[in-house]
Amino acid sequence: MRAADLEYRRATLDMVVVAAQEDLGGLWRSLLTDDVERAAMGLREAVPAVVEVYGQTAAGNAAVWYEDVRPAGAGTFRPEPYVPASLPEAVGRTTWAVTPLFSGDAEGAWTRLAGTVQKIVMDHDRVTVEENVTKDPAAFGWRRRASADACAYCAYMAVVLDQPDYETAAKKYHDDCNCEPVMAFHGDTIPAQPNEGPWLATFEKAREAIAEERVRLPGWNTMRRGARIKNYPEYQLNTKNILARARRLEPDLFRDGVRAAA
Numbered sequence: 001m002r003a004a005d006l007e008y009r010r011a012t013l014d015m016v017v018v019a020a021q022e023d024l025g026g027l028w029r030s031l032l033t034d035d036v037e038r039a040a041m042g043l044r045e046a047v048p049a050v051v052e053v054y055g056q057t058a059a060g061n062a063a064v065w066y067e068d069v070r071p072a073g074a075g076t077f078r079p080e081p082y083v084p085a086s087l088p089e090a091v092g093r094t095t096w097a098v099t100p101l102f103s104g105d106a107e108g109a110w111t112r113l114a115g116t117v118q119k120i121v122m123d124h125d126r127v128t129v130e131e132n133v134t135k136d137p138a139a140f141g142w143r144r145r146a147s148a149d150a151c152a153y154c155a156y157m158a159v160v161l162d163q164p165d166y167e168t169a170a171k172k173y174h175d176d177c178n179c180e181p182v183m184a185f186h187g188d189t190i191p192a193q194p195n196e197g198p199w200l201a202t203f204e205k206a207r208e209a210i211a212e213e214r215v216r217l218p219g220w221n222t223m224r225r226g227a228r229i230k231n232y233p234e235y236q237l238n239t240k241n242i243l244a245r246a247r248r249l250e251p252d253l254f255r256d257g258v259r260a261a262a
């Protein structure tokens with residue numbers, strides 16, 4: 001697979017996402033003149049319909065793209081479009097998204113609505129790749145690919161593959177997340193993940209920093225495991241703590257990097 005194949009998939013998907021957001025945006029502007037209760041009700045009807053229609057397009061495009069990038073000589077396989085688990089959650093997610101409206105924060109509500117639409121439409125593309133991989137004899141798996149400006153969580157999911165239950169963890173996509181699963185075919189390669197080297201080095205550095213510091217904490221060496229967890233939760237070597245440390249170690253490498261106060 002070439003990097004250009006991924007760029008094409010992404011450009012096509014972005015157009016569908018933007019079209020869905022613009023479609024909802026038109027309705028949004030007309031609803032804003034209504035009272036809040038009626039606007040919220042209208043959105044709870046409109047969002048599921050919008051994401052279903054544009055999601056179908058995204059899933060259909062993903063299936064066509066999948067077929068196009070299968071290696072020559074891989075044998076016949078017809079990729080099918082799939083529906084993500086987030087589609088039936090559209091009403092619930094909209095209820096959450098419109099809550100800022102009730103405190104007069106229309107901008108906040110729109111940010112959430114646009115993010116909800118982005119996620120559910122993109123999930124159609126993601127699940128289509130993930131599901132077809134499990135059925136296609138030419139494919140042996142997928143890995144998550146993040147954009148170069150990803151947040152620390154997404155960067156971690158894209159480059160740290162030896163974690164317990166990787167598949168479940170790596171299928172968690174947040175609103176406005178740019179990550180996508182990329183399938184791996186026998187005898188083919190996946191284009192390099194942007195920032196893979198610096199990200200991996202930073203996560204390793206974060207893990208080492210926590211491991212080094214914690215042995216010097218008061219009482220650490222004489223505490224039992226349970227007491228260590230209770231007294232020093234932020235010194236456990238888990239994903240959450242490694243990410244928090246990485247964000248501070250290299251704030252410029254992650255969208256949600258944390259700069260020390262000057």
Ligand SMILES: [Zn+2]
Nearest residue numbers: 154177178179
């Ligand atoms: Zn992401």
